[in-house]
Amino acid sequence: xxxxxxxxxxxxxxxxxxxxxxxxxxxxxxxxxxxxxxxxxxxxxxxxxxxxxxxxxxxxxxxxxxxxxxxxxxxxxxxxxxxxxxxxxxxxxxxxxxxxxxxxxxxxxxxxxxxxxxxxxxxxxxxxxxxxxxxxxxxxxxxxxxxxxxxxxxxxxxxxxxxxxxxxxxxxxxxxxxxxxxxxxxxxxxxxxxxxxxxxxxxxxxxxxxxxxxxxxxxxxxxxxxxxxxxxxxxxxxxxxxxxxxxxxxxxxxxxxxxxxxxxxxxxxxxxxxxxxxxxxxxxxxxxxxxxxxxxxxxxxx
Amino acid sequence: xxxxxxxxxxxxxxxxxxxxxxxxxxxxxxxxxxxxxxxxxxxxxxxxxxxxxxxxxxxxxxxxxxxxxxxxxxxxxxxxxxxxxxxxxxxxxxxxxxxxxxxxxxxxxxxxxxxxxxxxxxxxxxxxxxxxxxxxxx
Numbered sequence: 445x446x447x448x449x450x451x452x453x454x455x456x457x458x459x460x461x462x463x464x465x466x467x468x469x470x471x472x473x474x475x476x477x478x479x480x481x482x483x484x485x486x487x488x489x490x491x492x493x494x495x496x497x498x499x500x501x502x503x504x505x506x507x508x509x510x511x512x513x514x515x516x517x518x519x520x521x522x523x524x525x526x527x528x529x530x531x532x533x534x535x536x537x538x539x540x541x542x543x544x545x546x547x548x549x550x551x552x553x554x555x556x557x558x559x560x561x562x563x564x565x566x567x568x569x570x571x572x573x574x575x576x577x578x579x580x581x582x583x584x585x586x587x588x589x590x591x592x593x594x595x596x597x598x599x600x601x602x603x604x605x606x607x608x609x610x611x612x613x614x615x616x617x618x619x620x621x622x623x624x625x626x627x628x629x630x631x632x633x634x635x636x637x638x639x640x641x642x643x644x645x646x647x648x649x650x651x652x653x654x655x656x657x658x659x660x661x662x663x664x665x666x667x668x669x670x671x672x673x674x675x676x677x678x679x680x681x682x683x684x685x686x687x688x689x690x691x692x693x694x695x696x697x698x699x700x701x702x703x704x705x706x707x708x709x710x711x712x713x714x715x716x717x718x719x720x721x722x723x724x725x726x727x728x729x730x731x732x733x734x735x736x737x738x739x740x741x742x743x744x745x746x
Numbered sequence: 747x748x749x750x751x752x753x754x755x756x757x758x759x760x761x762x763x764x765x766x767x768x769x770x771x772x773x774x775x776x777x778x779x780x781x782x783x784x785x786x787x788x789x790x791x792x793x794x795x796x797x798x799x800x801x802x803x804x805x806x807x808x809x810x811x812x813x814x815x816x817x818x819x820x821x822x823x824x825x826x827x828x829x830x831x832x833x834x835x836x837x838x839x840x841x842x843x844x845x846x847x848x849x850x851x852x853x854x855x856x857x858x859x860x861x862x863x864x865x866x867x868x869x870x871x872x873x874x875x876x877x878x879x880x881x882x883x884x
Contacts, residue, residue, distance in 0.1 A: 544806055544808075545805045545806050547805050566798075569812075572809075572812075573801065573804055573809035573810075573812055573813060574803055574804060574805070574809065575809075576804070576805070576806045576808040576809040576812070577805050577806020577807075577808055577809070578805060578806070612808065612812070615806070615808040615812075616808070
């Protein structure tokens with residue numbers, strides 16, 4: 445072992461070239477461009493990408509490079525991008541060469557847990573088989589474990605999952621997602637699950653600035669834009685909405701934009717007298733579309 | 747006597763790596779893979795038992811190999827084959843079928859002659875294994 449380590453010091457490797465050839469840079473740039481904020485998530489993906497690249501170089505030199513465990517858990521408040529990132533993760537890991545096919549199988553408790561004795565195991569195995577070569581995404585994973593019912597079949601699904609997560613690490617990556625506090629409870633009562641997941645990633649809440657850039661991104665995808673005055677109004681809307689209960693980050697922004705589109709449509713239809721409409725009218729959301737929201741009318745409401 | 751049915755049966759047994767590559771080829775072509783087993787080796791025994799359900803929506807060979815491992819564990823001394831079914835219109839039939847597991851000892855067949863009226867003779871192949879009841883043959 446020592447001799448082989450010494451031997452390799454002689455041959456320098458071009459890390460920059462290897463980085464270029466792997467197209468990892470493109471993947472990371474794309475991630476930066478498409479997802480606003482999410483610094484801890486991005487830095488973790490960067491680390492994983494770096495490790496996979498270094499492992500590849502090590503393997504070329506005949507050094508040991510065991511496949512790292514990439515099972516992850518995503519926890520965070522509603523609308524912080526857990527599902528979006530999971531969808532991207534399959535693609536990213538595929539391009540980094542970690543998973544072979546790169547498809548994502550998204551499931552919830554209903555897809556894994558059966559309704560009678562002996563139904564759960566085949567159902568879970570079926571899902572696992574389907575997910576192999578890609579990423580298995582279990583949304584709201586804490587529903588798998590129901591402590592109040594000791595005969596619940598969820599435990600059986602968890603055990604099969606654990607077995608496959610341990611023994612077939614190079615065949616699939618499991619991502620569990622859910623709200624922070626309930627995930628914590630879930631992992632506390634399933635220490636085996638917690639210890640088999642290498643990456644516990646917390647999704648932070650977005651700041652107002654980030655939410656505004658998310659809204660711009662969403663609007664450009666929908667081919668709409670905000671007039672400058674509406675832009676200011678929308679920032680104010682986000683600030684007010686954030687203070688109210690049941691704020692769901694990017695999801696609330698999306699819903700607000702959808703409602704603004706509704707109001708814009710009826711505003712255009714009800715515009716008396718004018719039957720000519722310009723392209724500009726069709727793509728622009730204006731102040732009244734934003735200001736009509738309840739958030740502005742219920743002044744001082746909790 | 748070594749049973750020769752299906753593709754590759756005159757070659758040495760495929761390794762798991764080779765099976766994986768064949769299955770991968772089937773999946774690339776969009777064929778549905780299924781696993782079947784039997785302990786009745788007669789060549790006219792066309793309908794083997796299917797292990798589990800046909801796997802229509804598997805993307806990677808690892809899923810099939812997991813199932814194959816489970817089948818081998820349940821039936822270590824049976825014949826097991828992998829079938830690839832092509833569902834495209836106009837084809838709708840098996841495209842590839844090969845044996846992936848066989849009993850340690852294959853006793854083979856004997857030829858039976860049924861003497862008929864006059865000097866006519868009808869021939870039958872009879873697998874020695876089927877003299878014992880199902881499940882105890884190998």
